[in-house]
């Protein structure tokens with residue numbers, strides 16, 4: 001089919017609003033071939049994927065080894081029956097328990113990050129017998145019922161899902177005194193925090209902030225839920241970003257990249273101490289597709305790859321080189337105002353309230369797909385795949401420089 005026809009059908013039958021929003025900034029991407037760090041539009045034009053769907057393609061598009069794992073799993077299994085024990089699911093859960101910090105132990109499988117966040121919150125409410133969930137005011141944790149009510153919850157009222165006003169409370173990032181004011185009332189079941197919040201362009205936690213939140217949770221009887229859907233799986237140079245900040249959560253949520261980009265799977269890993277409902281009520285959360293067996297085979301290999309010290313060292317080394325390159329660009333182009341970085345979690349803030357929109361378009365015209373931060377249009381998420389090398393770093397930086405020059409010209413004409 002031709003691009004125009006696909007866009008029109010998608011607009012008619014899928015989501016008119018999305019097609020219109022991208023169309024308004026001149027982005028009409030219909031993805032065709034995809035391979036490694038690249039996506040191609042159906043006219044075969046290549047783009048370096050720096051959004052990678054929030055980490056879904058951490059290991060690249062159509063990873064050959066993971067594809068083989070999936071194909072071979074499909075020769076012997078289907079999705080399986082979620083009510084019964086399965087070898088693939090048990091082995092993956094054991095691996096997750098081994099590769100997560102502290103006494104994180106039980107895994108409840110889900111088919112999306114949103115569902116996994118729902119499970120985390122249900123667990124915290126059961127464990128504490130409290131309802132209130134505290135999150136960052138501009139965070140994002142998903143779009144299902146419960147997950148959609150935490151973080152920036154504009155959709156909560158839009159879809160009429162607000163309960164009591166006290167159930168979902170938002171606080172500002174890096175503000176421990178605001179956090180303490182709320183937690184000290186001892187009504188909070190859990191604090192949910194994305195270790196480095198994507199939707200505001202990856203601002204970094206200040207020294208001691210996440211550890212401080214952990215201590216406040218301990219003091220006032222709330223659980224700490226680490227949302228590692230985007231930041232986990234090797235991106236910071238450690239398997240999990242929370243451990244980079246020396247925090248052991250009570251519950252850890254992973255998704256996106258766990259799928260290897262080829263089979264949807266997400267997981268909520270719960271500490272032994274708080275997972276009692278799994279013994280008491282085996283049917284407390286039922287998910288037909290959660291932990292589908294082909295996905296478990298893929299995810300198990302993903303975990304091995306992402307925890308390989310050779311890969312993690314390369315992530316750290318290449319992140320430093322790329323970071324230096326962005327710092328050089330920042331010194332030459334004041335439009336690039338701030339470079340935030342923790343490993344290959346990179347946020348770029350521009351000197352204009354709509355700077356990331358302008359830059360996103362300029363990068364698109366220069367063969368890079370990078371996404372605006374959803375709740376701050378001056379900031380952009382920049383997440384290359386984990387197998388970065390010098391040639392790709394050079395290519396990325398050259399294209400950024402061209403795009404920055406283009407923006408500088410556009411800005412000067414305003």
Ligand SMILES: Cc1ncc(COP(=O)(O)O)c(C=O)c1O
Pocket residue numbers: 054111112113114115117140141142143194198227228229230255256266
């Ligand atoms: C930090 C974070 N948590 C949770 C989710 C929800 O994941 P999913 O889209 O798989 O439901 C997302 C999705 O973008 C996310 O970025």
